[in-house]
Amino acid sequence: MTFIRIVLFCVVVSFSAQGQILNKKNLTVYDGFFKFYYEKENDKIYLEVDSLNTEFLYINSLASGIGSNDIGLDRGKLGQERLVYFKKAGNKLLLIQPNLKYRANTKNDLERKSIEQAFAKSVLFGFKILSDTNGKYIIDFTPFLMQDTQGVAGVLKSKKEGSFKLDASKSALSLERTKAFPKNVEFEALLTFKGEPTGRNLRTVVPTSSLVAVIQHHSFVALPDSDYTPRKFDPRSGAIYTSYMDYATPIQEPITKRFIIRHRLKKKNPNALISEPEEPIIYYLDPGTPEPVRSALLDGASWWNQAFEAIGYTNAFQVKMLPEDADPMDCRYNVIQWVHRSTRGWSYGASVVDPRTGEIIKGHVSLGSLRVRQDYMIAQALMNKPFVESDGDYQPMLDMALARIRQLSAHEVGHTLGFTHNFAASTNGRSSVMDYPHPKLAFKDSQLDMTQAYDVGIGEWDKITVAYSYSDFKYGVDEKAELNTILKKAQEDGLRFITDSDARASGGAHLLAHLWDNGKTPYDELNEVLDVRQQAISNFSEDNIRSFETYSSLEDIFVPLYFYHRYQTEATTKVIGGLDYNYKLKDDGQFSVRPVNVQIQKNALEAVLNTINAKVLAIPKDKLELFPPRAYGNNRTRESFKGKTGVSFDPLSAASTASEFTLSFLLHPQRVNRILLQKSLDDEQLGLVEVFNELVNASFKTSYKDDYFNNIQQQINVNVLNHLMNTALNEDAYFQVRSLALEAINAISSLLYDKKKPVLYADQYRYMINEFREHPEKFKLDSAPKIPDGSPIGGGLCTYNPN
Ligand SMILES: [Zn+2]
Structure with missing residues (x-):
């Protein structure tokens, strides 16, 4: 993406050239990819459209959020991206979104038209033409900006938070980040939703929960030029893909076309073994991120450069601080945002993609700020009397939490570079940052060894995905053969790639692909995890908290320790009745599918039965005095054990x-x-x-x-x-x-x-x-009290552009 910083051109003029509507008003002019005018008196924006039927991208997003992980309307959340164009129809301009899922890539106009007419378009908005001067149309753009494009009311309803409606009297354009640049224009509006809150989440995050205000962002972005070559998708590659059906395909060829998503990257000198890129890929970190998190995020994200170096680039991937005067919602910046919510939650890496080609135009990473505290708490629970000497002895726990968010930063940036999860990587020497990592811990001489908790640097598999997606081959090279060689080499090196659909489901069957697991053999790892858990439980004491902290916090930090084995248990059960398989192509040399060896299954069953052993699940009697009824002001929360004994701690329900x-x-x-x-x-x-x-x-x-x-x-x-x-x-x-x-x-x-x-x-x-x-x-399955919210290590689910 070209990257030009242009100072906003913004002057107040008395406008007279554009017809009567604009004639007598004092207007602020914004001149960029589109020209537009702000009229303060009526709080209106008028857009000038001088090019009909020209495609561009329209992206909506939330510049300010609600702050609840459960509701999911977060600061920085990207909405839909759409390819659109303006079309004149009578006295109106229509904003049209053509249907790109069904195409006919042919020179035959009539054949193309037949596909266009067969599938529906969407008309996103109709604008009355206010003036028309030599093909320059002025439209009132305000109602378009003030719609609930992000679907806030719908989300609140679907989350059972109540029926809310946009309240126009409490909504207004927001000019702070409304800007014009040569390749993009950015608009913002503060939208207030009024309604009766009925759920429990909204009340906890909105000061007056019947009135919810967010800032909605709209971007119009020029499409990139045609100097980009789409790269074919291969199911073995670990790349995220975009797809469409091409009806002009010969009958004997597959009609569905799949291309990977990736940034544009070219060597300055494609024939050189090592070259600088024509334009580097630069990611910018939210300057609102405090230390020491800031350095950790910069560090983790920048690991990717190792993978670009491995394919002959220098300085191809860079991470910098976002300039103070730059706007993270500005579509020209790849950004890593540090997002706050009332509860810990997932992080995500989203991308704005050119739907025609799969080219990534903007990567946008959102990292939930609370999970680092969860990681810290896990270390605090597992360590042997961390605060026995001094309340200041927190460094080892902080170090482990920071090691985790370096991984997280690399992981989410990885999605926005175009890579999907590889849940088989943890079983293979931690070969990818695109797995979900569980801390690898052990006790040595009764002290917790955290030196191996999280890996450092980019993994071997990540180098493969970068090589597949970003290698810039010499002119004349057979790209298909080269790409196959990259994947063949991965296969020969024993690297495996298995992703979400085979790892996430509770009925999953794969031998290797699991979330938050470790180790080559899941049952050995489960037994080790149970040992670490048992030892940490027997060490657990009041010295796991600081002086004069309430004993209630002992119960809170004990929760993730008690359930410390849950993910490895899940991984081990999946081996029972499990399969080992690859995303195999004909002639690729991989095996297709085989059942998991009977002995592995039996060992797995034996290890899993340990997790329903009363002695393993019993909290030692001498520890129960650490969990008195909650102190005044420290009630149980969603993160707490659930029980059936009222105020007293309930070890039976925990088991x-x-x-x-x-x-x-x-x-x-x-x-x-x-x-x-x-x-x-x-x-x-x-x-x-x-x-x-x-x-x-x-x-x-x-x-x-x-x-x-x-x-x-x-x-x-x-x-x-x-x-x-x-x-x-x-x-x-x-x-x-x-x-x-x-x-x-x-x-x-x-x-x-x-x-x-x-x-x-x-x-x-x-x-x-x-x-x-x-x-x-x-008969009804009478479930035990619900396990406190999942994925404490990582924060539930990690989303990225779905296909
Ligand atoms: Zn992820």
């Missing part, structure tokens, strides 16, 4: 929640179906009877002398029974699976009548089973 978590993954209908199927294909494989038997052994056949453990065990038993009943009735499960689940319930039932080995609370279990048999239609 119930954790075991429920495991069972919901282990007995996911898709997973149990696959286990049944794999056994039918290969008798050596792990089968469902074995899984159900192990579950019964780990629950109803387990008891302790200690009554505390026995009561923890009952929480687990009830969950096992309920989940088996759920499986037996689940319409998504195979008939055979449901039948085997019934057999497992019958097996439990017979234990309840065994007089030689009486089962505790047998009457109640018998009652449950009888009720289930007599009134299956009344």
